[in-house]
Amino acid sequence: xxxxxxxxxxxxxxxxxxxxxxxxxxxxxxxxxxxxxxxxxxxxxxxxxxxxxxxxxxxxxxxxxxxxxxxxxxxxxxxxxxxxxxxxxxxxxxxxxxxxxxxxxxxxxxxxxxxxxxxxxxxxxxxxxxxxxxxxxxxxxxxxxxxxxxxxxxxxxxxxxxxxxxxxxxxxxxxxxxxxxxxxxxxxxxxxxxxxxxxxxxxxxxxxxxxxxxxxxxxxxxxxxxxxxxxxxxxxxxxxxxxxxxxxxxxxxxxxxxx
Numbered sequence: 001x002x003x004x005x006x007x008x009x010x011x012x013x014x015x016x017x018x019x020x021x022x023x024x025x026x027x028x029x030x031x032x033x034x035x036x037x038x039x040x041x042x043x044x045x046x047x048x049x050x051x052x053x054x055x056x057x058x059x060x061x062x063x064x065x066x067x068x069x070x071x072x073x074x075x076x077x078x079x080x081x082x083x084x085x086x087x088x089x090x091x092x093x094x095x096x097x098x099x100x101x102x103x104x105x106x107x108x109x110x111x112x113x114x115x116x117x118x119x120x121x122x123x124x125x126x127x128x129x130x131x132x133x134x135x136x137x138x139x140x141x142x143x144x145x146x147x148x149x150x151x152x153x154x155x156x157x158x159x160x161x162x163x164x165x166x167x168x169x170x171x172x173x174x175x176x177x178x179x180x181x182x183x184x185x186x187x188x189x190x191x192x193x194x195x196x197x198x199x200x201x202x203x204x205x206x207x208x209x210x211x212x213x214x215x216x217x218x219x220x221x222x223x224x225x226x227x228x229x230x231x232x233x234x235x236x237x238x239x240x241x242x243x244x245x246x247x248x249x250x251x252x253x254x255x256x257x258x259x
Contacts, residue, residue, distance in 0.1 A: 073150075102134070106168075113218045181195055240259070
């Protein structure tokens with residue numbers, strides 16, 4: 001069995017069993033991002049779970065530095081890990097959980113692989129709805145001194161976990177999505193504020209990037225998939241019993257509880 005397949009099977013087992021580990025044998029760490037993404041596809045094969053969406057992270061240099069990468073990253077979201085708000089997960093079964101407030105774009109048509117890059121206008125037309133959301137990110141590796149290099153994290157799905165999905169935003173194309181302030185409260189106390197303009201420019205920017213990355217690698221996006229477009233409020237470490245409420249003002253609210 002190749003080292004790539006060995007890592008894929010191991011990561012799939014960790015996901016199935018909702019557990020994590022400290023570090024990773026150097027011989028199993030993928031040598032580069034392209035290899036890591038191939039292993040992530042193998043993880044999908046090993047799990048046999050439906051891919052119902054994607055997550056994006058690290059669109060801007062500040063977050064890239066925090067994530068130890070020089071480019072945006074992406075990962076698969078598996079069924080049945082998209083829940084309607086109010087959502088809840090069992091804290092004890094979450095692996096290094098991080099709640100991230102994000103816009104969620106649901107596609108109405110396929111964006112299949114092709115030679116010509118997709119324009120932002122084409123991607124815009126493919127979006128059936130835009131939602132407020134919270135990504136409940138996870139990682140199969142403990143955040144300790146042995147934390148492995150970024151290619152291992154990419155192979156693990158770039159920290160993908162569950163999604164708490166709010167109601168669709170009415171007439172979102174006519175709203176000032178980029179500049180709408182989002183407020184994140186935890187158990188009623190203010191924790192963070194942010195805007196798409198500061199964090200990702202606009203949800204269509206990361207979405208267009210992902211459409212072209214998945215086109216380049218022969219995967220593509222499919223109608224019905226939901227894409228988590230990147231955190232607007234940074235990364236936090238939740239505790240058991242905490243409820244996070246993201247208030248998008250007139251665009252809606254979404255909540256997630258770590259039971």
